[in-house]
Amino acid sequence: MAEFLINSVGLPEWLAWTLTALVAAVLILNVIAGGALVFIWAERKIAARIQDRLGPTRTGGRFGWLQSLADGIKLIAKEDLMPEGADGMLFRLAPYVSFCASFCAFIALPFAFDFVGQRLNVGVFFVVAVLGLEVFGVILAGYASASKWSLFGAMREAAQVVSYEVPLGMCVVVPVMLAGSMDLVTIAEKQAGWLGNWYLFHDPFTFVIFWVYVTCAVASVNRAPFDLAEAESELVAGFHTEYSGLRWSYFFMAEYGSMFLVSALAAVLFLGGWNGPIPVAKLMGLSAGTGDTAHYLVRLLGMVNLLGKATLGVLVMMWVRWTLPRLRIDQVMTTCLKYCTPIAAAMFAGAMIWQLVLPGGLVPGLSRPAGEIREGWLEGPGGRRPAPARGADVAGVSP
């Protein structure tokens, strides 16, 4: 886009780059904030239906779909309170720290082949590293509130997030190993084609490790049944007990942003990213070499595909939340240390051995061997090549 602005529109270089960066930042902000609005409404409806209620029905028509907007207006109008013994600076800063961490992780997340804020060579690593920083805001909030409930919630969250980063890291490493790259775009492109090319179905070990990833992801974003940090029945509201108004809603935007992020990461790592179960674009004849408009259309389709998968992931998290009871802290730790970590380690070793023994898959021809195209082929020697079609066989097009 920056090249287009410089060459075709004739803007000076600095303005073009600034505009490009602003557009990307605003789009990502919209994903988080708009997503939070929709997901909070969805959460209330799903919770209500699971508990045999109706949920919001009046605000904004039949399904109460303006409920989140009304909530938002109420939150903006609320008084911004601070407890008397609180550490003022940290108390005010904490929600923004949480939100910024959630926002930064989105920078490296690709939505389609080149619909990505900043394509990083170590995208997976960056996303996981930044996602872990969200807990900073929570700890600061818990400490600065000068309330024992907040402090307990924060310490629980710290313990939980630090522990669950270990199995989460192990789960993330498996698709990285199969793809031979830490670049999220490369990982997703290698799963192009039919359903069988998804890393979820690559071998039995990746299928198992996907569910370990799901467990760890739910735990690392503090959703029930792992929501000890804000256990209502024990800690009032946990780390955000003392918060009100807009600051409180920043925590919630961060939480829903993180939920969406781990779901999108799962989609990219295991569920083919923007490459659907059926290569629609390829069947429609839209592949590399059919022109710019077609490329754009293909990428747009891919983005819808990825957003759909991520939304589905968030909805599953809600379903789990309203179905399972909350675990105790010792059960949470047991799940992490005695189940998730050993299973992830064993599956990691298994996937590695599978890769060595059966590189072509169990049935030859059913799925392409992972890692057959190396990093950099996607780009070609002269930099960024036109985007391969969604569903196009990348290995077939490359030289």
Add this chain to the structure above:
Amino acid sequence: MMPLAALDWHSVFFLLFAALACACAVAVVLAENVVRMALYLVFSLGATAGLFFLAGAEFVGAMQLMIYVGGTLVLLVFGVMLTAQAPFVSIKTAPGDRVLAGVIGAALLAVLLQSAFSVADWRKPAVGREGEPAATPLGMALLGTRVDEAPAGAPPGIRSGYLLPFEIVSVHLLVVLVGAAYLARAKRRRTPRPIEVAASMEPPASLAAHAAAGRESARGGSVLAGGPR
């Protein structure tokens, strides 16, 4: 408009991140509250990670975020545990210590500046090998294969990569990990097992038990149970 166009934006961002890192580092020294110190440390280390990203070293930048900033998280947890008790809420440095630390810091800075400016290559304007900050050559080199060219005039062994140092560091870390687990385990025998404590007591005690299961003895937990202030 024109002055903006004439600016070297790379330098602007470099100065921004560098100033942020330095200012936060000074704030760590001057702050009196442990948690605020940890927060400033996080900002300082984060700005350093920004410098790495600016230089195109994405892997090192992400490493910086994961290891240093993530490690400070644990520091922050201990800070919170310690400052829950009144005598530790504010930490004041004695004036003598301040002077001593200033002298030592200035001496170190002088040595570093001197050695940095004495390298002739670093004083030339940056003509980078751009566009290949890939992590794959790095990983291959750690596994023993250098896919990039060896530097001119290097001894022949240098192409064989860094497998041996990598393995030594890995085994060393493993030993440390096993040792830490052993120490934590030996300590835990004297106190009730976390599961028992958590099952039989209210939430504060389960938290204390968890702290014991982690890196701290039961002391940090019992301090916590007293509340923050």
